[in-house]
Amino acid sequence: xxxxxxxxxxxxxxxxxxxxxxxxxxxxxxxxxxxxxxxxxxxxxxxxxxxxxxxxxxxxxxxxxxxxxxxxxxxxxxxxxxxxxxxxxxxxxxxxxxxxxxxxxxxxxxxxxxxxxxxxxxxxxxxxxxxxxxxxxxxxxxxxxxxxxxxxxxxxxxxxxxxxxxxxxxxxxxxxxxxxxxxxxxxxxxxxxxxxxxxxxxxxxxxxxxxxxxxxxxxxxxxxxxxxxxxxxxxxxxxxxxxxxxxxxxxxxxxxxxxxxxxxxxxxxxxxxxxxxxxxxxxxxxxxxxxxxxxxxxxxxxxxxxxxxxxxxxxxxxxxxxxxxxxxxxxxxxxxxxxxxxxxxxxxxxxxxxxxxxxxx
Amino acid sequence: xxxxxxxxxxxxxxxxxxxxxxxxxxxxxxxxxxxxxxxxxxxxxxxxxxxxxxxxxxxxxxxxxxxxxxxxxxxxxxxxxxxxxxxxxxxxxxxxxxxxxxxxxxxxxxxxxxxxxxxxxxxxxxxxxxxxxxxxxxxxxxxxxxxxxxxxxxxxxxxxxxxxxxxxxxxxxxxxxxxxxxxxxxxxxxxxxxxxxxxxxxxxxxxxxxxxxxxxxxxxxxxxxxxxxxxxxxxxxxxxxxxxxxxxxxxxxxxxxxxxxxxxxxxxxxxxxxxxxxxxxxxxxxxxxxxxxxxxxxxxxxxxxxxxxxxxxxxxxxxxxxxxxxxxxxxxxxxxxxxxxxxxxxxxxxxxxxxxxxxxx
Numbered sequence: 001x002x003x004x005x006x007x008x009x010x011x012x013x014x015x016x017x018x019x020x021x022x023x024x025x026x027x028x029x030x031x032x033x034x035x036x037x038x039x040x041x042x043x044x045x046x047x048x049x050x051x052x053x054x055x056x057x058x059x060x061x062x063x064x065x066x067x068x069x070x071x072x073x074x075x076x077x078x079x080x081x082x083x084x085x086x087x088x089x090x091x092x093x094x095x096x097x098x099x100x101x102x103x104x105x106x107x108x109x110x111x112x113x114x115x116x117x118x119x120x121x122x123x124x125x126x127x128x129x130x131x132x133x134x135x136x137x138x139x140x141x142x143x144x145x146x147x148x149x150x151x152x153x154x155x156x157x158x159x160x161x162x163x164x165x166x167x168x169x170x171x172x173x174x175x176x177x178x179x180x181x182x183x184x185x186x187x188x189x190x191x192x193x194x195x196x197x198x199x200x201x202x203x204x205x206x207x208x209x210x211x212x213x214x215x216x217x218x219x220x221x222x223x224x225x226x227x228x229x230x231x232x233x234x235x236x237x238x239x240x241x242x243x244x245x246x247x248x249x250x251x252x253x254x255x256x257x258x259x260x261x262x263x264x265x266x267x268x269x270x271x272x273x274x275x276x277x278x279x280x281x282x283x284x285x286x287x288x289x290x291x292x293x294x295x296x297x298x299x300x301x302x303x304x305x306x307x308x309x310x311x312x313x314x315x316x317x318x319x320x321x322x323x324x325x326x327x328x329x330x331x332x333x334x335x336x337x338x339x340x341x342x343x344x345x346x347x348x349x350x351x352x353x354x355x356x357x358x359x360x361x
Numbered sequence: 362x363x364x365x366x367x368x369x370x371x372x373x374x375x376x377x378x379x380x381x382x383x384x385x386x387x388x389x390x391x392x393x394x395x396x397x398x399x400x401x402x403x404x405x406x407x408x409x410x411x412x413x414x415x416x417x418x419x420x421x422x423x424x425x426x427x428x429x430x431x432x433x434x435x436x437x438x439x440x441x442x443x444x445x446x447x448x449x450x451x452x453x454x455x456x457x458x459x460x461x462x463x464x465x466x467x468x469x470x471x472x473x474x475x476x477x478x479x480x481x482x483x484x485x486x487x488x489x490x491x492x493x494x495x496x497x498x499x500x501x502x503x504x505x506x507x508x509x510x511x512x513x514x515x516x517x518x519x520x521x522x523x524x525x526x527x528x529x530x531x532x533x534x535x536x537x538x539x540x541x542x543x544x545x546x547x548x549x550x551x552x553x554x555x556x557x558x559x560x561x562x563x564x565x566x567x568x569x570x571x572x573x574x575x576x577x578x579x580x581x582x583x584x585x586x587x588x589x590x591x592x593x594x595x596x597x598x599x600x601x602x603x604x605x606x607x608x609x610x611x612x613x614x615x616x617x618x619x620x621x622x623x624x625x626x627x628x629x630x631x632x633x634x635x636x637x638x639x640x641x642x643x644x645x646x647x648x649x650x651x652x653x654x655x656x657x658x659x660x661x662x663x664x665x666x667x668x669x670x671x672x673x674x675x676x677x678x679x680x681x682x683x684x685x686x687x688x689x690x691x692x693x694x695x696x697x698x699x700x701x702x703x704x705x706x707x708x709x710x711x712x713x714x715x716x717x718x719x720x721x722x
Contacts, residue, residue: 336389
């Protein structure tokens with residue numbers, strides 16, 4: 001694909017905050033954006049040239065999106081595979097592609113892919129009924145984490161199984177859907193690496209972020225994370241391996257567990273811009289949103305080195321009401337998503353608190 | 362005015378690139394934007410939640426804008442005064458206010474105001490007919506620059522008068538409109554200072570930019586400009602004096618001439634974000650666009666120190682076709698405006714080439 005000229009329209013499936021920040025980045029580069037979202041008055045729609053409010057399976061909506069957009073991307077991994085293939089039939093390239101999406105949508109496929117390309121994960125086993133769930137726990141050992149194979153985010157759709165005897169009950173409580181059983185990871189830190197691959201196969205990797213979750217939701221990220229050169233190299237090799245083996249185009253978020261001996265395990269791949277990459281907005285010259293737009297538009301990638309040290313903190317629910325106090329902090333950069341209702345736990349915005357890089361203070 | 366909460370709508374008169382970049386900054390802070398522009402498919406409209414396409418004098422359009430927006434600002438200084446006062450009657454605050462606009466719209470009022478508050482300009486005289494134009498040149502001395510008192514930008518609406526005898530002819534050629542005659546400034550550099558004042562009277566001043574024009578159009582800016590502390594102080598005092606005396610709210614661009622002896626003369630005040638402030642997008646933590654939105658929304662101002670050295674270069678007309686080459690330069694940040702037609706001389710975008718600040722390389 002020839003690089004997409006400014007003035008072209010980029011389609012985005014999904015109208016939330018990630019779509020909104022992608023749309024803002026696309027606009028800076030001179031692109032128009034078309035959003036397809038089932039939600040009325042979506043955050044991304046309010047900064048986009050075109051909005052189609054419809055279900056992702058809506059044939060007419062997909063045809064309209066394909067008519068408007070030269071390439072289509074998405075802000076969440078649970079895009080229906082049928083929508084992606086329909087857009088392809090309509091002559092519209094979707095990036096990241098179907099293979100990346102399939103791998104990211106199914107936790108068993110994801111871990112199987114990772115192991116098959118030499119990337120370590122926790123031990124895991126698949127189950128599709130109460131009996132195989134019990135067997136899986138017996139195999140992995142208890143406690144084990146039971147997750148639905150598909151969907152679920154921010155800690156939803158997962159439960160700890162303390163004893164093999166509980167497996168059947170928890171399988172039922174998760175809705176009797178196909179599950180994965182995962183061994184616990186004895187990690188010392190949760191890290192993530194955000195990386196990108198262009199249409200020409202060029203890759204670019206941002207410095208590691210160190211992440212802290214509460215109740216399954218990301219609370220804050222510190223970046224660049226304190227890390228040895230060996231650890232940074234290991235993360236970069238993992239990211240490049242994933243990008244290359246999936247023939248990936250766009251930004252990927254890779255969640256990592258750091259073990260005591262310094263080994264990294266991959267917890268999860270997000271085939272999109274990622275909450276733990278928001279620090280790049282104020283800590284890098286080209287942030288993850290512009291990088292993703294560059295990649296899907298067939299442009300060369302931008303630099304990924306850090307220009308500042310950043311503490312990213314999510315504003316959850318009513319925390320966003322603290323905007324006036326935050327606006328008065330000189331080191332604090334504010335990013336709000338325009339969501340109308342500050343429901344508890346809802347991601348309403350984030351702040352990046354910046355300070356000079358060590359050695360530059 | 363209490364600080365405007367995120368989720369509120371900010372109105373912008375004008376749909377060009379400045380309105381577009383203001384809209385992007387407003388969105389980052391969680392605001393919705395409503396654009397009023399006479400132009401169909403305007404650059405700013407494509408990133409705004411609401412667009413009203415109508416003349417600035419259109420009563421119904423102004424009423425609609427006032428209904429949507431809690432505060433209104435503008436991206437160009439030739440906003441009809443009647444529109445601003447009508448919005449005020451409709452209960453909608455306009456910032457910067459009527460006084461700043463009146464001063465900036467009339468070159469004679471502008472220079473008279475500056476001199477009255479102790480800010481130096483070139484010598485000038487007003488004229489309203491051929492006879493007084495001749496007299497004005499005789500008073501100021503030839504050559505003198507004849508400009509229409511109102512309107513005109515990027516070198517339009519102005520001509521040099523080499524001999525007093527030419528004054529009448531040039532007055533006719535400029536359309537027999539009220540004019541100002543200005544003595545030439547023996548300047549060594551053109552500089553500008555971008556500054557802001559909040560609703561609470563707080564001021565913030567960015568470092569000086571050094572500007573280079575070609576054919577009356579800004580070609581490039583270098584910032585922070587090499588400047589002694591005394592020169593930087595002088596610029597800051599001028600900016601703060603202008604902001605304070607006009608009871609100003611928002612960002613102002615002040616064009617300066619540096620004379621050989623180090624004195625600064627003010628050439629022009631722009632009551633809005635300014636082309637010579639585009640470097641702040643990639644050289645500061647809070648750029649002029651966010652700063653303006655903060656000010657008009659009644660928020661506290663953000664920091665204005667430079668984090669990088671920037672060379673801003675405008676992309677005029679077909680130069681914007683060089684985007685692919687520019688995108689491959691690692692030090693180059695690209696800003697394109699989404700204008701459909703690259704007419705010669707038209708501002709299509711700009712790039713900020715960044716390097717570490719001196720002493721940090």
